[in-house]
Amino acid sequence: MTSLIRLGVNIDHVATLRQARGTAYPDPLAAAFVAADAGADGITMHLREDRRHIQDRDVERVREHVLCRLNFEMAATVEMIGIAERLRPDDCCLVPERREEITTEGGLDVAGNERELGRACERLAAANIRTSLFIDPEEEQIEAARRVGSPAIELHTGAYANAAGETARAEELAKLERAAEAGHRAGLIINAGHGLHYQNVQPVAAVAHMHELNIGHAIVARAVLYGLHEAVSTMKALMREAAALRR
Numbered sequence: 001m002t003s004l005i006r007l008g009v010n011i012d013h014v015a016t017l018r019q020a021r022g023t024a025y026p027d028p029l030a031a032a033f034v035a036a037d038a039g040a041d042g043i044t045m046h047l048r049e050d051r052r053h054i055q056d057r058d059v060e061r062v063r064e065h066v067l068c069r070l071n072f073e074m075a076a077t078v079e080m081i082g083i084a085e086r087l088r089p090d091d092c093c094l095v096p097e098r099r100e101e102i103t104t105e106g107g108l109d110v111a112g113n114e115r116e117l118g119r120a121c122e123r124l125a126a127a128n129i130r131t132s133l134f135i136d137p138e139e140e141q142i143e144a145a146r147r148v149g150s151p152a153i154e155l156h157t158g159a160y161a162n163a164a165g166e167t168a169r170a171e172e173l174a175k176l177e178r179a180a181e182a183g184h185r186a187g188l189i190i191n192a193g194h195g196l197h198y199q200n201v202q203p204v205a206a207v208a209h210m211h212e213l214n215i216g217h218a219i220v221a222r223a224v225l226y227g228l229h230e231a232v233s234t235m236k237a238l239m240r241e242a243a244a245l246r247r
């Protein structure tokens with residue numbers, strides 16, 4: 001049975017934890033295997049210019065060893081386009097990037113950068129990579145995404161996720177619904193993501209034409225909590241085993 005909605009698991013924050021100590025673990029490749037085994041339809045990785053979490057080698061290894069789709073998130077820079085052309089991910093999600101931001105903040109201004117983004121889409125398409133443009137759910141940006149020849153868009157769900165109160169959240173959801181409808185009419189594949197978690201995901205998954213949700217932080221955060229019991233009991237068992245052998 002083909003799934004009505006796909007899940008792309010963003011494993012950036014597995015690398016965040018590794019980079020915090022400069023250790024070899026936790027390995028994003030191992031996380032990609034577990035995610036794929038649990039039903040992820042794709043793996044998403046954002047190679048940032050400052051390499052704060054995912055490293056070039058991580059993307060290479062996931063590309064080489066993981067069988068599900070690889071969605072390579074990146075800024076539309078000369079460097080990143082070159083890396084994408086070499087690694088050939090299935091999808092490239094183009095995002096705006098600022099060094100000082102904690103995470104991707106707004107969507108791309110496609111309407112204001114049509115030439116540059118059009119050239120990026122062309123180069124990626126020539127490498128057989130499907131481009132997706134990360135945009136706010138606005139008609140102007142959807143139209144521009146269609147004009148520059150991107151086959152897909154990813155609607156930024158940050159405003160929905162951050163909306164304070166039921167009314168504001170319902171308004172943001174309605175924007176996502178209208179944007180998904182407009183994008184579908186324009187012939188685009190509709191994805192969405194950013195800030196989605198276990199309490200707010202279902203209304204977005206229920207939006208008509210939604211193809212894929214890309215989710216990272218909430219999944220890694222839950223894994224930390226629900227994996228903690230096993231992690232503590234395994235450590236304790238190892239310690240007790242060693243202590244019992246004391247002379």
Ligand code: PXP
Nearest residue numbers: 104134193194195214215216217
């Ligand atoms: N989609 C895009 C384009 C993103 O930049 C991010 C954050 O890296 C995500 C999805 C995932 O967001 P979150 O980690 O909040 O689930």
